[in-house]
Each structure stands twice: as C-alpha cells, then as structure tokens.
Amino acid sequence: MPNSESSPADSASVDAEADWEARYQAGSTRWDRGGPSPSLEQWLQRTALKPGARIVVPGCGFGHEVPTLAARGFHVIGLDVAPTPVEQLRSDLDHAGLEADVVQADMLSWRPEAPVDGVYEQTSLCALPPAQWPAYERQLHAWLRPGGELFACFMQTGREGGPPFHCALPAMRELFPADRWDWRDEAGRTDHTNGKYELLHRLIRR
Numbered sequence: 001m002p003n004s005e006s007s008p009a010d011s012a013s014v015d016a017e018a019d020w021e022a023r024y025q026a027g028s029t030r031w032d033r034g035g036p037s038p039s040l041e042q043w044l045q046r047t048a049l050k051p052g053a054r055i056v057v058p059g060c061g062f063g064h065e066v067p068t069l070a071a072r073g074f075h076v077i078g079l080d081v082a083p084t085p086v087e088q089l090r091s092d093l094d095h096a097g098l099e100a101d102v103v104q105a106d107m108l109s110w111r112p113e114a115p116v117d118g119v120y121e122q123t124s125l126c127a128l129p130p131a132q133w134p135a136y137e138r139q140l141h142a143w144l145r146p147g148g149e150l151f152a153c154f155m156q157t158g159r160e161g162g163p164p165f166h167c168a169l170p171a172m173r174e175l176f177p178a179d180r181w182d183w184r185d186e187a188g189r190t191d192h193t194n195g196k197y198e199l200l201h202r203l204i205r206r
C-alpha cells in the first residue's frame with residue numbers, strides 16, 4: 001500500500017483538528033457504535049469490488065469498519081483529522097494483526113497517491129458544515145477512479161444545525177449530480193439514537 005499525501009494544513013484544517021480533537025479528549029463521542037455499523041454489511045452485500053481493492057474511509061473516527069474491511073482483504077486507508085482516534089485505530093489494527101493505512105489529515109485537502117476503487121462514507125459528510133459540502137464532493141470525485149464506488153450513508157436528523165447536519169435527499173441529488181455520479185442502488189437505512197437514521201446509497205463515479 002503506497003503512502004498517502006496531504007497538503008500543508010490551512011487555518012480551516014487547524015480549526016477542524018482542534019474542534020474534533022477536543023470532543024475526543026472530552027470523551028464526547030456519542031456517534032461511536034463501539035463496532036462496525038450495519039451499513040457496512042449492506043455495502044459488502046452489493047459491492048462489485050473484490051479483495052485487493054483500495055478503499056478510503058474518510059472521517060473514520062475510531063474506524064471500526066477499517067479492521068472489518070482489512071480482514072476481508074481490502075487495502076484500506078482510514079482518514080481522520082483528529083489524532084486521538086487515529087492513534088487508537090492504529091493500536092486496534094496492531095492488536096488484531098491487521099494492516100491498513102491510517103492517516104491523520106484533513107479530508108478537504110488530502111489526496112491519495114493514486115485513484116482508489118471505493119469510498120465508504122459514514123457520518124463524515126454530516127460532520128462538515130454544508131458550506132464545505134461542494135469541496136468534499138470534489139474530493140470524493142477526485143479520489144475515485146472512473147467506475148469506482150461511493151457507498152454513502154446520508155444522515156437524516158430532520159432538524160436545523162449540526163453536526164450532525166441533515167443530508168436531505170434532494171440536496172444530495174444536487175450535490176452528487178447525475179452527470180458525475182450514477183446513483184446505482186438504494187440500500188435501505190440504518191437507525192441511530194434519538195430518531196436519527198442514515199439512508200444508504202451506492203453511487204458509481206462517472
């Protein structure tokens with residue numbers, strides 16, 4: 001697995017790192033399931049990707065999905081801006097005897113060395129302020145090879161503000177337009193606490 005690159009941190013990256021690291025330091029991580037999300041199994045049942053494919057998990061946090069993907073033979077790059085979950089995930093992988101790249105970087109500026117085959121996007125888009133969503137979409141498009149898969153878990157909160165920010169489906173259709181993304185499968189939903197849930201979609205990068 002080649003190493004990955006990141007651009008020099010700008011002030012927004014520094015802010016994101018400080019903001020999210022403070023949540024981890026305070027133990028304020030209510031989003032964390034303590035294990036892989038059932039959403040991952042929905043993707044694995046549908047994906048055309050085979051073991052050996054290169055997959056990015058952006059905003060992975062403690063990244064319980066990363067060892068699961070690594071154990072299935074995928075080359076995984078877990079990416080997060082906060083140091084604490086990055087260190088924890090590296091340690092978890094080590095203890096499990098599994099290999100993956102775990103990168104501490106801002107997903108709005110990081111680039112892989114070569115295009116990847118898949119992106120598993122879970123509670124990452126909804127962690128970003130909506131003003132940053134177009135830049136994030138451009139990143140996902142740039143990371144993936146043509147024909148690569150984006151498995152997106154679009155957070156539904158039904159309320160203003162965030163994080164997590166509400167990812168209404170009409171807004172997602174505009175953010176991931178049909179001339180850049182082929183919306184291939186609906187894959188159901190995954191429930192969270194307090195009535196929140198994610199809508200699962202498999203998109204192919206054109």
Ligand SMILES: C[S@@+](CC[C@H](N)C(=O)[O-])C[C@H]1O[C@@H](n2cnc3c(N)ncnc32)[C@H](O)[C@@H]1O
Nearest residue numbers: 020031059060061080081082106107122123127
């Ligand atoms: C709500 S948590 C979700 C973590 C994980 N995906 C999960 O489902 O448990 C959002 C994660 O995104 C990370 N994050 C926020 N902004 C980021 C950025 N600009 N670049 C990389 N990671 C970021 C945070 O540090 C945090 O770990």
